[in-house]
Amino acid sequence: MSYSVGQVSGFAGVSVRTLHHYDKAGLLSPTDRTPAGYRLYSDADLARLQQILFYRELGFSLEEIGAIMADPEANALGHLRERHRLLKEQIAKLNKLVEVAEHALEVRQTGVELTPLERFEVFGEVTFDLSYATDAHLKWGHSEGHRQSMARAAAHTKEDWRQIMAEAAGWRQRLIAAYDADAAPGSDEAMALAEEHRDHISRWFTPCPPQMHCRIADDYVEDARAFALVVPPHEQRTGLAPFLRAAIHANAERDRVQ
Structure with a gap:
């Protein structure tokens, strides 16, 4: 059976101009x-066109397709393997771009109104751990505490954030030192660090009663991204997140019984 160029164009979803081009290129000359x-x-001819479109979809050039179809047994497998490798590389790059785009969206949701340079100067590598912001917004966005925290974060100046991060860094060093020294989570030292952390949240973001502090601490164990906002990955120790959680819960229990 024979088909006109218009019919083939409709069947294959390609333009008449493309079919003419394939003809001139020697890829698909009508019988x-x-x-x-x-x-x-x-x-x-339609079966050959289907092959051409398959290779085009994979990103092969017309020259490459011509070479493959001139001797498909000798060329197809090697070309497909190479294309498979390149596509995997492209997928990895695109996934990275997706992460960057998602990160940019997530950072905006933190409410931190700083320029990109200021973000880098203030947060350094901690900036790269802010992906937790999106899920936190979905999880806590309905609460007054979360809304207040976002509003106060948006109002902080660059110098405020410098002070916040400096306080956090000093506290983090003392936390790690206590953990490395095998302090017990229920010790006075560990609970003092927990209380200092709670006070930091209350002063800079939102009132943080002990029960709320415990819920935050639970996230540190359940979600690595949450803990990365407190202790950057390169400073973390195995067991440090559970240690901090236990100290916060112990501090809350002490507050409850007093």
């Missing part, structure tokens, strides 16, 4: 023509 000179494609 026959009408007495008036119009192209007529056979079933075999």
Whole structure:
């Protein structure tokens, strides 16, 4: 059976101009023509077009497709393996771009109104751990405490954030030192660090009663991204997040019984 160029265009979802181009390139020359000179494609031509479109979808150039189809047994497998490798590389790059785009969206949701340079100057590598902001917004966004925290974060100046991060860094060093020295989570030292952390949240973001502090501490164990906002990954120790959680819960229990 024969098909006109218009029919093939409709079947294959390609333009008539593209079919003419494939003909000129020697990739797909119609088997026959009408007495008036119009192209007529056979079933075999349609099968060849399907192969061409398959390779085009994979990103092969017309020259590469021509080489493959000139000797498909010798060329197809090697070309497909190479294309598979390149596609995996492209997927990895695109996934990275998706992460960057998501990160940019997530950072905006923190409410921190700083320029990109100021963010880098103030937060350093901690900036890269702010992906937790999106899930936190979904989880806590309905609460007054979360809304207040976001509003206060948005109002902080660059110098405020410098002070916040300096306080956090000093506290973090003392936390790690206590953990490395095998302090017990229920010790006065560990609970004092827990109380200092709670006070830091209350002063800079939102009132943080002990029960709320415990819920925050639970997230540190359940979600590595949450703990990374407190202790950057390169400073973390195995067991440090559970240690901090236990200290916060012990501090809350002491507050409850007093």
